[in-house]
Amino acid sequence: MTKLVLSAAAAASAMLAASAYAQSPAATPVDPNTFLNQFESTFGKFEGFRRSGAKGVCAVGEFVGTADARALSTSSAFSGKPVPVVVRFSVGGANPKAPDNAKSQRNLALQFDLPGGEVWQMGNISAPVFGASSPQQFFGRLASLQPDPATKAADPAKVKAFADANPEVLLQGKYFASQPVPASFGSVNYWGVHAFGFVNASGNKQFGKWIFEPVGGLQGLTDDEAKAKGPAFLFDDLRQRVKDGQVAFNFNLELAEPNDKIDSATVPLPEGRKKVNLGLLKITSVSEDGAGPCLTITYNPMVLPKGIEPSADPMLAARAAPYAVGLGRRLTEGAKQQ
Ligand code: HEM
Secondary structure (H helix, E strand, O other): OOOHHHHHHHHHHHHHHHHOOOOOOOOOOOHHHHHHHHHOOOOOOOOOOOOOEEEEEEEEEEEEEEEHHHOOOOOHHHHHOOOEEEEEEEEEEOOOOOOOOOOOOOEEEEEEHHHHEEEEEEEOOOOOOOOOOOOOHHHHHHHOOOOOOOOEOOOHHHHHHHHOOHHHHHHHHHHHHOEEEOOOHHOOOOOOOOOOOEEOOOEEEEEEEEEEEOOOOEEEOHHHHHHHHHOHHHHHHHHHHHHOOOOEEEEEEEEEEOOOOOOOOOOOOOOOOOEEEEEEEEEEOOOOOOOOOOOOOOOOOOOOOOOOOOOOOOHHOOHHHHHHHHHOOOOOOOOOOO
């Protein structure tokens, strides 16, 4: 796995140079309604559901920060006292019936409810890289995947032309293809993908990229096991494991060094960067299907506590507005989740 992350990083750096002219100018923002319309045209419209990560389940948990985390950031998340967390696990994509036994994305979205009403939100994914490095490139990729009304399938020539001009959009798919189907929401790594700045009491800012790593280790299914599990096993599996007290993650931060690239969701930090354990997240209970406190939350990664700051990654700031528009649409339609 580490080897693969390194090669993804190397490939991405090599391709960045090649694709420098292939991206739209970063100065042209994508209108959030246009973005959401494109999600619906490409993946279909499932009323009431999130336009991404539609098949999900709410849970709650507790986070306890470490002294090492307190040395990096003044955030009250790291006080060492238990902090309640509203959790959402989901399968990637807009389809609320997306199969659990495919080599696709799993998500871990978290809201830390901090003292004094402060909130920290994040949405993490089961790959070290996202599928695009700028909002314009993401929009272009979605447009290239839009099904043709006649054939009901994307035009392979358009898909290829866009990917040839923007090769980073293929890195994430290659990563998923190289990994087994996760045996559980609780047995896979989740990456934040963006860099964030951790600011301590002396005002020092350390950038890093985080990973939530399952305490019980990684567990994948063979192709035969995945087939036998069928398309809907993850929610029940999660409930059983949480009942048995088995679902917990180490919140780890890889520290960036000077000259590391920290503004791209398609370029991980180089292999071997120092990793600091920020604390332990334990999942304590899982909601009934379709219910729970995460239903009407949008996990906007720009909602950060004092002591944590965003990086200049253009994908990070670009998430806030489409998430808000997405929340507006699904609330208007009657918020649902599978
Ligand atoms: C401009 C880029 C992006 C757009 C337009 C976009 C769009 C969306 C939308 C519309 C939702 C549903 C929001 C809701 O209804 O509450 C969503 C959810 C999500 N996105 Fe993105 N996204 C972007 C980038 C990213 C990136 C870079 C990541 C990588 C970490 C990511 C990870 C997630 C996750 C984990 C969820 C599910 C959160 C949940 O359970 O509520 N997204 N995205």
